[in-house]
Amino acid sequence: MSGPEQTAPDLPHDTSLAVWDLPSPAIAGRRATVKAGIACSSGCNLSGARIDVHNETGQRTGSGEAGSAPWPGTTSLYWVELDVAAPDMPGECAWTLRATASGPHAPATSMVRVVVAAAPQHRVTIAVTEKGSGGPVPGVDVRVGMFRGATGEAGIAQIDVPAGRFDVVACKIGYETLSSTIEVAGDIAVHLKAAPASEPEQPYWM
Template identity: 30%
Template sequence: MSTEAATHTASLAVWGLQGPVEAGHPFTAAVGGTCNAGCVLTSRQVEIVDADGATVARAELGDTAWPGTANLVWGNVELVAPQTPGTHQWTARIAAPGHAAAQFAFSVASVPAPRHQLTVQVLDGTKRKPLKAAHVGAGPVHAVTDGDGRATLLLPPGDVTIQVWKQKYSAAEQALHVGGDAEVSFTIRYVPDKDPQYVRDFWA
């Protein structure tokens, strides 16, 4: 009677991605691997591939466990943002002897080179004063207003939709064409809590 050696299950993770990256520019992420049976995957190679299966980069897992874990060994991987702007689906994969092949899917946002500065002023519609800590976004580019109610976005030329939001305030958005440095103003109004418990639960 023959027996087969048990196959362990490996798991991968990728973290430390730096948000939108300018097309063609390098960036660094962390990749880690662990085994359900407790063995350590030190020195195992992880391959990063794009949506077509082409190899983007390779990294070797180190011998140090990530803080707070027992055997999640990790290493840095050097990557380059795709030349084509957009959100790209990549996959990290590992094939270690004695382990079932494992993979981890993640996305990389590649953006055109920013050329223009858009200053966004956000005002409290009730107090008619600058509103601090409001979120301002244009696609993958985000910022938070300062004490003067201002946030700066560095954007490529083209058509964008600017969105503004803050907890307990109405949201607002505006479509505009970015063709040079510019400034735009938003006024959003405070919305009283109708269900404080819901707000506490939702924003906790």
């Protein structure tokens, strides 16, 4: 007489953890936000999965639970925006994220590196005008060191930075890339003149 039928235990489902929208940079001593999402290889609903963030010493610096709806454009990436404490000192740091879900789901981990900058103290106002016409140039991507911004309809971008020496780079498709170096010890205004990019020469075919 045969004994009771034995059932195989559920095999764990593989999961993966995605991390995006990292702060660039994070500000020393302040809170930063980052998005993270967990997905199951079998497409399971992982809403409510817990995602924790730990710093390099293992201290938990942020946590949250995945929401009820997947990230737009995906079928099973359940995500949350996490509020994370940045280190008190500028530099580079590593954040380790760990996601755990109920049921037969293996945990997932991911490590990301984040640049931490000193708190901004001064405002850099950058005006970009077109060389020749003098008109404002909107939609210019501007970088002051690691801090970023873009010009509005008036051709002006305002970017807050700490004191120091910074490379300024401004670029927009259809214009030559602009670059300069500034010394910031207080609020400062910078005027850049953007020249339309020259058309590449067309090859001459015989």
